Amino acid sequence: MSQATQQETVREDGIIQSVSGPVVTARDLDARMNDVVYVGDEGLMGEVIEIEGDFTTIQVYEETSGVGPGEPVENTGEPLTVDLGPGLLDTIYDGVQRPLDVLEEKMNSPYLDRGVDAPGIEMDKKWEFVPTVEEGDEVASGDVLGTVPETVTIEHKVLVPPTSEGGEVVSIEEGEFTVEEVIAELDTGEEITMHQEWPVREARPSETKMTPREPLISGQRILDGLFPIAKGGTAAIPGPFGSGKTVTQHQLAKYADADIIVYVGCGERGNEMTEVIEDFPELEDPTTGNPLMARTSLIANTSNMPVAARESCIYTGITIAEYYRDMGYDVALMADSTSRWAEAMREISSRLEEMPGEEGYPAYLSARLSEFYERAGYFENINGTEGSVSAIGAVSPPGGDFSEPVTQNTLRIVKTFWALDADLAERRHFPAINWNESYSLYRNQLDPWFVENVRDDWPEERQWAVDVLDEEGELQEIVQLVGKDALPEDQQLTLEVARYLREAYLQQNAFHPTDTFCPPEKTYLMLTAIHTFNDEAAKALDAGVPVEEIIAIEAAPRLNRIGVQEDYEEYVAELKDEITEQLRELY
Template identity: 85%
Template sequence: MSQGQTSDVREDGVIESVSGPVVTADLDARMNDVVYVGSEGLMGEVIEIEGDVTTIQVYEETSGVSSGEPVETTGQPLTVDLGPGMLDSIYDGVQRPLQVLEEKMNSAFLDRGVDAPGIDLDELWEFTPEVAEGDTVEPGDIVGTVPETRTIDHKVMVPPDYEGGEVVEAESGNFTVDETVVELDNGEEITMHQEWPVRQQRPASEKQTPTEPLVSGQRILDGLFPIAKGGTAAIPGPFGSGKTVTQHQLAKWADADIVVYVGCGERGNEMTEVIEDFPDLEDPTTGNPLMDRTTLIANTSNMPVAARESSVYTGITIAEYFRDMGYNVALMADSTSRWAEAMREISSRLEEMPGEEGYPAYLAARLAEFYERAGYFENVNGTEGSVSVIGAVSPPGGDFSEPVTQNTLRIVKTFWALDADLAERRHFPAINWTESYSLYRDQLDPWFEENVESDWSEQRQWAIDTLDEEAELQEIVQLVGKDALPEDQQLTLEVARYLREAWLQQNAFHDVDTYCSPEKTYRILGAIKTFNDEAFDALDAGVPVEEITDIESLPRLNRIGVQEDYNEFVDELEEDIASELREMY
């Protein structure tokens, strides 16, 4: 049932008991039906049926609701409204538009039971048909376009549950989302408004192997641990290690066509920052506001816990809808741990048998269900689109062995492990390069080699080997000190330091360094590799390591990231490093 539409609601039962967001009722309903509970009509969903007792999770605070109050059922599952108007919108977990509700209530504090459709049913949109009378269309086919924002054209499609047929009428003009824009010979009328159950995956022709990276503009991600368009990634980390900032950076800079950001149970002040910042951010590719291609779903930690569980499904359904139009969509879920905690709370109130650490036994299945909806797809209308899912995980105390992190790692193919020690040392992004991994590297290397440089994978492997060697040497240094190492190993430590400080470290708050193209990522690494090669040549020629690491041009390696015209800067720097070192022997 779509929010804001209660036309088929019928009083069908009464409340028997209330336990937090879980209500039991004597009600004739089906699993996952949307119901309205109590005299205030609080929205809820059927989650268990046992004999004559129906259990409902309510998406709002239930204080004051008592037994004997009426329950009304819609006979339909929880669905979202799909159509023009979703971009540049901020929703709660069940797709109620918060900006609209604020105007309706004339307050930022909303009363219980207040409701509104997910998209404006009265706004006029300029529809341009892409089919003509006599054309045959099938489910999923694009029949026209609407300029939804300055950045994105909304493509109006035949709903997947229609039969399709021959077009008998298709007119251009200004229409509301519920007015017919295309009529078929079998009597089916196509509007710009669709509804879709949030727990059901939208159909696609074929799921393909992704071969193109989702370029993030973050050196450690693009350079060492890339994610594919249509890929899945997890960002686990303890409190304060930078999960949310990393996701904000991805939302701002990743080269996706559409961004869906789900704030699932995170702190209200963090979500407030997103809501305030995003409208002012400029899209680097178009110069228009970033919100022109963004949908925000805000279900903060102080909001009702039950709606948190549905927020990720709302987000992924909206993402799939834009994928069907042929767009590449990036979905950020911050964080799936809070979603799992909502499942745990509901499960305990249902008195289900608990699994590890009290989480329900079906935790792994629910996580897999969610992440499996990501992918690079050939759509039923012949277009290609992708949904990339990046989920933050908040393990208590930074313990990666807890159930949510472990079950997530079994599913996703990219793992960006945040490290509290790095964060304390002010190394950001605080992604631990020894614990993180990407299983997409091999299938993405051809793209980087074709679009950036042919020796991309060799350069990256050199960096990985150097950083691995540094990790081993650091253990020895802890015991005997750096001066006890042979000179070649001391030089390796110095090269690794520049890899960490000049390449892996990145300033999200610097106007230039906040985004680094793959080309610039390659050039910075190439400059460090030039120093490495020239330095070892000098060492072999008998130059002491102290003199090698004391050359005048070397500190400029740390300044490449903040250079707008980096190519000229790097060319000059590489020449200076080579000439200074060669003069020594």
């Protein structure tokens, strides 16, 4: 909410009755559910979460130490909203959309005082507005009025607010305007600015939610090749401490072929979030060569920040994502992590003395998770464009226990599950995604895209790899009992092929300039090279060649080096010929 609006609507209404951490009870407050209020002499921002008779319960987004009974509570009469308009990108916010760099400048210190506030976008900055409609044109809610070059990468489309009734444009001007200056006027008398406000807990309207048919290409072989996510899809990345959740999301944020990235650091450790805040502004967008932050909005709510703001930061992020979706962009939202969000809900719920559910989480945990992920999707917008929001949430189950409530409730909602494994991480296998526990329900609906845009036999090659890895999992149980040498030679060969799938295909070096991103074509060709080794080795085995001689050919270890090759097409073609030639020489 802008400061101007705050000043106009604030009125002193109630008195603090009691304080319990971030939960404050006020009496005689004329308020509705989800109204934003300002608590105490310092005016700490909070939100109404329960009303019972004359008593109103408020969750405060800031530290409440020193706040006591008898202090005033002021009601704005409006729900928690975010400021929308040019300037959302290349900005770092806290959980309730206060820009951290502006607050730091305001306080002249990185340590922020309580009660300090600033609007989510710069109200005084002038933007170059270029109309795309003319006087006399009819416009409806959601229509594009013009464009603003928001960053070097992204053109911001100025929309008629979704709440507008529309009408005929009677005046529209080109030039430099602040977000609060009128850029267009309709025959209904409505004046439109570049600034919108939207309540974070309410999904922005759309025309139709459609079935996604295009993958969100990540450049990570195990994801694109075996467990793809669709543009407009949902995914969960559960895993114990140190298994690579944050690194996986960083890779997705940098390389996923989304137009806009919204990264929500929800309750993560301060040093981890500091690394993100320091690294992102320096990263180069591999697609455009411009700074990655030029298409990124960061929301930082670390574990030492007030717990109530952590509960709202997820909604702030998804609302910003929906705003750019309405412009026709594909948006990828990273939430790291939804477990910390659920823990914030649990703490607030316990202070409200609500009946606890499993492991102390509130009974409405599943409903809240569903509400969040349901706002992702591939949409036809109300202005006729198409856009998507892909939601990828990290989950941090205590001790890596996937049977805990947050993981299980998330599993029932999302369609892609990337299970991180501490054992793989300890063996330095990265990304440490367990291929036996992970799955994607998008595979069948995305196969036509891969067939059309990569190769006809993409689904068959992927299925072959899945079958080999499944067979290896079964054989490993036998190997642990009797040893590898007790297996028949054809099964020993299967184990060797699976080893190349694991080491050459599923492992990927995030620090190698070439291997860090693998395009779908390369992902496919790597699989065909290992498949060629499998088929030719099987022929040699049938011809009586011992398995030791087969796996000892000179060309086979070169399979592990495909990932680091820039001219991979030529390399794979030569390698296939060498493998075929060397194996056929054995019989």
